[in-house]
Structure formats: C-alpha cells, structure tokens
Amino acid sequence: MELTIESIRSGDRERHHALMRQAFGGTDRFDPSAPVSDPDKFVCAYLGDQMVGSVLTFDFAMTWGGRRVPCGGVSGVVVSPQARGRGAAQRMLAEALRRMHEQGHVVSALYPTTASLYRRAGYEVVGLYRRTRIPVAAIDAGGDALEWREVDGSSEVLASLHDDLAGRLDGWFRVDPQWWAFRNHRQAADTSVNRYTYVGSRAGADVAAVQYRYAKADDFYDLEVEVLAGLDVEAVGAALGLLAGHGTTARHVVAALPLSLLGPHIPQLQLTSTASDWPWMLRLVDAPGAVAARGWPTSVAGSVELDITDDACTGNAGAHVLELGGGEAALLRGGSGRIRVTIQDLAMLYAGCDVAGLRAACRLIEASPTDLDLLAAACVSNPSIPLFF
Incomplete structure (x- = not known):
C-alpha cells in the first residue's frame, strides 16, 4: 500500500491524539473541545485510510541579534510501529520544511528525541533547554517591591510579558497564540496539579509575571516555574523574590532561565545545580x-x-x-x-x-x-x- 503525505483529514483528530499517546506514553483521553489548529499545520502520513504518522508545526518569532526572526516550531513527530522503515518521518519533515518556507519561516527549531533523525533533515544541536535547581534560601529576596495579584493561568498579561522579555534574549521566541491556546486548555483540564499565576505591578503598570506549580521532591516540595518574565532586572528579581517567600513549604525553585537573568539575584550561584537538560536543534529553512x-x-x-x-x-x-x-x-x-x-x-x-x-x-x-x-x-x-x- 502506498504511503501518502498530506494535511490531516477531516475527522482524524482523535486518531492523531491516539498516535501521540502511543508515541509519548500519554494517558489523557481525547478532548473534542480542545482548540482546533489549521489542518495545514499538521503534516500527516497515511497508509490508505489510516493515519500512521504526523508532524505538527507552530508559528513562532525567535529572537536573534535583537530582532524577531520568523521561526517554524516543529513538535509531535510520530510514526506508528507498522509504518516504520518506509521513510515516513523524513518525508513528513521534508513537506513540513516546504510549507514553512512557503509561509515565510526562515528558521525552524525543535526538541529531538534522537538527533540523528533531524540532522538528516538539516537540523543541528545548538543549545540546551536547561532547568536550574535553585535553593529557595539562595535567592536574594530584598529587591524591588511590587504589588502582586493572582490571575487566571490563561491571562493575556502572562503571554505579553513573556513575549516582551523574549524579544531581548537570543533563542527565546514570541509564542504562536495557537500554542498558548493549546497550553491553556491542557492546564485547565489537569486538575491534579496545583498551579498558580501572579502578575506584579509598579506604579500601576504590569512589569512582572510568574506561573509555577508544586512538584513532589525527595525533600518536601519544589516549585516548578513554567513562565517567569519581567520588564527589567528589578522586576525579574521581584518575581524570584515572590517564589523565595515559599521557604516554609518548598526547598527549591526549578526554572529554565539563563544565568544572565539568575545571576543578579543569586549571590551564591555555586549552590545551584542542573535539574535537567534537553538539547534543542536549529535549521535555516x-x-x-x-x-x-x-x-x-x-x-x-x-x-x-x-x-x-x-x-x-x-x-x-x-x-x-x-x-x-x-x-x-x-x-x-x-x-x-x-x-x-x-x-x-x-x-x-x-x-x-x-x-x-x-x-x-x-x-x-x-x-x-x-x-x-x-x-x-x-x-x-x-x-x-x-x-x-
């Protein structure tokens, strides 16, 4: 039977969800109320009437040299076991690259499960998604005092402040609104996680935001930071200071922030450690x-x-x-x-x-x-x- 590469067919979103569950060990059920993406953002492989593989792309704007560069984010590359060995992944990636080029994306980024697959498609490892474990007691919490308020996790202020900071740091990206919609929907459906979102203001203007959740650790709890952003160094410090106030219930803050943001607020950086690393790859489309x-x-x-x-x-x-x-x-x-x-x-x-x-x-x-x-x-x-x- 011939393998074809095309956009997702009508009615196949539940099949796509099943492929993702099988590939990545998911347990959540298909949610028909989840946000719907443009079908052309899905590049799928079909054997006859059955979807046997998929690639999903997002529209990002990645910062390089202080400028926003159109970037295609690649996610959820899956091929079902019965279709492997037919070149489905390479063909789907080739079609995804063609579409990204057509849509004006000049670079593409992804997180690989195996670098060799994506290297054959022209990607290369250029950095690490590094999450740093910071002892709560090591954070200098004596910085700028902001007025904090709790907001809904889907607050547009969170995305806006993140995107502002992203415009000043190489490798960071302004996120596709569709991606935020998917993320917010997943978070709202996940009642097993204690997640909190706060926005801090100075003189009536929103200048910082932080979203975090509790994670069980060997020694009590860690605070897993999902988003942290500030308009200036003092605002970033204030957001870290808000987290440092949890010292009676948490031992560490875990965050994917570069040393340029952490350094001014952690006098003893040697007390931090790497919680996890994941490579990321870049391609010039x-x-x-x-x-x-x-x-x-x-x-x-x-x-x-x-x-x-x-x-x-x-x-x-x-x-x-x-x-x-x-x-x-x-x-x-x-x-x-x-x-x-x-x-x-x-x-x-x-x-x-x-x-x-x-x-x-x-x-x-x-x-x-x-x-x-x-x-x-x-x-x-x-x-x-x-x-x-």
Missing part, C-alpha cells in the same frame, strides 16, 4: 532570509565565500558570499565557494557556536585565519530557550 532577518554586531565588516550543502532545501545550496557590515548581513549567491559548509554548520554559526571548536571538529577546514576571525567576531551569541513545545 531559507538561509539568505535567515541571515538578512537577524541583527549582527555593528563593529564587524567583511565577507566570506561559502559553498553550502543542503540536500533537503536545495534552494540554499551552492556558492554564496556572506557580506557583513553596519549591523546587517546578506547571503548572496555567487563567489568562489572556497569554504565548504553544510547547512548544519551554518545553523551552528548562526547560533554563536564556538568557531574554533568547529574548526577543531574538522569543519570550516578551508577557512583562513582571517575568515575564522571574521566569523568569530560576527557569530556571537549565547542562546537559551525558555519553553518546551
């Missing part, structure tokens, strides 16, 4: 578009001649010249193609991975010392990522 969309260091000027290999998005392939100057960059077709790079190499450079480390790993082998210096000066970033999707 439209390499010239991705290069043009982000911000670059204003002090860097020059050019590098590249020969790009991209088997999945062939429009990116071939000889290009990377031109940098004035805080802008362009990837222009032409040049000698002197330095051979894969689309995965470009993803790592885009995300600020160590240029010397790439060379040591036998990448960029044709690059001269001048080329390497230019790339090292231009490709500067330390991305983190705040939400699991």
Whole structure:
C-alpha cells in the first residue's frame, strides 16, 4: 500500500491524539473541545485510510541579534510501529520544511528525541533547554517591591510579558497564540496539579509575571516555574523574590532561565545545580532570509565565500558570499565557494557556536585565519530557550 503525505483529514483528530499517546506514553483521553489548529499545520502520513504518522508545526518569532526572526516550531513527530522503515518521518519533515518556507519561516527549531533523525533533515544541536535547581534560601529576596495579584493561568498579561522579555534574549521566541491556546486548555483540564499565576505591578503598570506549580521532591516540595518574565532586572528579581517567600513549604525553585537573568539575584550561584537538560536543534529553512532577518554586531565588516550543502532545501545550496557590515548581513549567491559548509554548520554559526571548536571538529577546514576571525567576531551569541513545545 502506498504511503501518502498530506494535511490531516477531516475527522482524524482523535486518531492523531491516539498516535501521540502511543508515541509519548500519554494517558489523557481525547478532548473534542480542545482548540482546533489549521489542518495545514499538521503534516500527516497515511497508509490508505489510516493515519500512521504526523508532524505538527507552530508559528513562532525567535529572537536573534535583537530582532524577531520568523521561526517554524516543529513538535509531535510520530510514526506508528507498522509504518516504520518506509521513510515516513523524513518525508513528513521534508513537506513540513516546504510549507514553512512557503509561509515565510526562515528558521525552524525543535526538541529531538534522537538527533540523528533531524540532522538528516538539516537540523543541528545548538543549545540546551536547561532547568536550574535553585535553593529557595539562595535567592536574594530584598529587591524591588511590587504589588502582586493572582490571575487566571490563561491571562493575556502572562503571554505579553513573556513575549516582551523574549524579544531581548537570543533563542527565546514570541509564542504562536495557537500554542498558548493549546497550553491553556491542557492546564485547565489537569486538575491534579496545583498551579498558580501572579502578575506584579509598579506604579500601576504590569512589569512582572510568574506561573509555577508544586512538584513532589525527595525533600518536601519544589516549585516548578513554567513562565517567569519581567520588564527589567528589578522586576525579574521581584518575581524570584515572590517564589523565595515559599521557604516554609518548598526547598527549591526549578526554572529554565539563563544565568544572565539568575545571576543578579543569586549571590551564591555555586549552590545551584542542573535539574535537567534537553538539547534543542536549529535549521535555516531559507538561509539568505535567515541571515538578512537577524541583527549582527555593528563593529564587524567583511565577507566570506561559502559553498553550502543542503540536500533537503536545495534552494540554499551552492556558492554564496556572506557580506557583513553596519549591523546587517546578506547571503548572496555567487563567489568562489572556497569554504565548504553544510547547512548544519551554518545553523551552528548562526547560533554563536564556538568557531574554533568547529574548526577543531574538522569543519570550516578551508577557512583562513582571517575568515575564522571574521566569523568569530560576527557569530556571537549565547542562546537559551525558555519553553518546551
């Protein structure tokens, strides 16, 4: 029977839910009242009348160099056991990439269960979704005093404050409203979790928000932070201070925040530890578009001649010249193609991975010392990522 790749068919959302449960060990029942996505956001594999695989995409805007870059978030890649070995996952990913390119997404991000599958589709690991365990007693709670109020978990203020902070941190992303709708619906249906959401204001203006839940730990409870955002360093500190006030019932705060946000409010960072790590991967869907969309260091000027290999998005392939100057960059077709790079190499450079480390790993082998210096000066970033999707 022929395997076909297409959008989800009418009436197949319950089948999609069953595939997700089987693949990821879920136990929740299908909820017909859940928010409905555009059918074209689902790329599905069918054997005859039966759906045997799916990929779901979201519309994000990921921050790079202080600018919002259109990003396709990839989630829920599943193939049922009877359909494996037919190339279904690669074909679904190829179609998802085609659609993302058509919709104007210039980069794509995902969390892999196995990196090799997605590396074949042009993705590369560029960072970690890291959750840090912070002793409650280690948080400096003596910062800005805000007026706090409890709000519903679906409050638009929570999303707005998160999106504002996301616009200032590389790797963070403004979230697709559809994704927020799915998330809010799941949270409302999950009565087994004690979850709380607070918004803090200063002089009548909302400046901070935090959403957290209690999680049973070996030593009493931990507070698992799901969203924490602030308009400035004092607001972030106030949100952490609100959590620190739970010291009689919780031993730790666990949060996916970078050291740049945590450091000013935790004098003894050595007391923190890594609660969990999960790699995340990036792909340049439209390499010239991705290069043009982000911000670059204003002090860097020059050019590098590249020969790009991209088997999945062939429009990116071939000889290009990377031109940098004035805080802008362009990837222009032409040049000698002197330095051979894969689309995965470009993803790592885009995300600020160590240029010397790439060379040591036998990448960029044709690059001269001048080329390497230019790339090292231009490709500067330390991305983190705040939400699991």
